[in-house]
Amino acid sequence: MQDWQSKLQGKVVAIAGGTGGIGSTLARKLAPAGVQLVLAARRADRLAALAQELSAIGPTPLVIPTDITDGAQATHFLQQAIAQFGQVDCLVNAAGAGILKQFNKLTEADFDRMLAVNLKGSFHTCQAAIEVMKDRKVGHICNVIGILGKHSMPMGAAYCASKFAVAGMSKCMADEARRYGIKVTLFYFGGIDSPFWDEVSLKVDRSKMLSTETAADAILFAMAAEPQAIPMEINIQPESHLFF
Numbered sequence: 001m002q003d004w005q006s007k008l009q010g011k012v013v014a015i016a017g018g019t020g021g022i023g024s025t026l027a028r029k030l031a032p033a034g035v036q037l038v039l040a041a042r043r044a045d046r047l048a049a050l051a052q053e054l055s056a057i058g059p060t061p062l063v064i065p066t067d068i069t070d071g072a073q074a075t076h077f078l079q080q081a082i083a084q085f086g087q088v089d090c091l092v093n094a095a096g097a098g099i100l101k102q103f104n105k106l107t108e109a110d111f112d113r114m115l116a117v118n119l120k121g122s123f124h125t126c127q128a129a130i131e132v133m134k135d136r137k138v139g140h141i142c143n144v145i146g147i148l149g150k151h152s153m154p155m156g157a158a159y160c161a162s163k164f165a166v167a168g169m170s171k172c173m174a175d176e177a178r179r180y181g182i183k184v185t186l187f188y189f190g191g192i193d194s195p196f197w198d199e200v201s202l203k204v205d206r207s208k209m210l211s212t213e214t215a216a217d218a219i220l221f222a223m224a225a226e227p228q229a230i231p232m233e234i235n236i237q238p239e240s241h242l243f244f
């Protein structure tokens with residue numbers, strides 16, 4: 001067993017966006033280490049299929065169909081984890097979506113959607129997680145933001161607005177959460193080859209992107225850090241990320 005596996009064995013890890021490229025890769029690494037997973041996403045069929053696959057290699061995950069844009073559903077996700085397992089050691093926010101369009105072509109609906117899922121969704125899950133972690137005085141929130149939470153890109157106005165906002169929110173939250181013994185890590189990944197790009201109209205060279213393995217390994221590194229260490233930010237860019 002590797003060092004990180006023994007450190008995480010028996011922990012309860014909730015993943016919002018657990019069926020996504022990054023979330024499911026992370027889940028597939030955590031399950032064999034004996035981590036109890038609680039997975040949320042909107043599509044119940046995908047959650048059920050992943051749960052079946054993970055049950056063959058680790059503890060049966062709890063799956064909660066959840067739309068994180070709805071605060072009540074996000075609260076239910078974390079509360080169900082507590083009801084079932086009595087604690088949540090880590091929340092990974094890996095739910096999100098991208099609309100990448102020329103600024104003048106963005107609609108108000110595009111803008112609202114980006115803010116709803118990427119910003120308000122994280123707000124809801126983080127708030128619900130802090131609520132269930134604070135009395136234990138231990139916990140970790142891993143927010144997968146993306147490099148567009150600190151750098152601009154043509155076509156990225158609505159997406160960047162949501163990601164810069166979630167970065168600002170997360171930093172303020174981290175300052176407060178520290179009082180409760182809760183760590184917060186912000187991940188600024190460059191392009192990752194995942195289903196995220198299936199829906200994006202922008203032409204990109206996916207072969208030049210990072211893999212979901214790289215993203216999941218970075219999250220594992222932060223999760224397994226020694227108790228007194230707070231990995232505050234992790235930045236990983238692909239060597240070449242050409243848009244053409």
Ligand SMILES: NC(=O)c1ccc[n+]([C@@H]2O[C@H](COP(=O)([O-])OP(=O)(O)OC[C@H]3O[C@@H](n4cnc5c(N)ncnc54)[C@H](OP(=O)(O)O)[C@@H]3O)[C@@H](O)[C@H]2O)c1
Pocket residue numbers: 016017018019020021022023040041042043046066067068069093094095096097098117118121144145146147188189190191192193194195196197
């Ligand atoms: N891929 C990249 O290049 C990249 C780079 C840096 C950062 N990121 C960020 O990393 C996160 C995960 O990206 P990914 O590449 O893994 O994307 P992905 O493969 O498209 O997965 C997205 C996940 O989020 C879930 N989701 C979407 N809307 C949701 C909602 N309203 N409520 C609950 N779950 C929802 C999806 O499931 P359902 O559709 O079933 O709900 C899916 O599980 C996103 O925040 C993304 O912005 C991605």
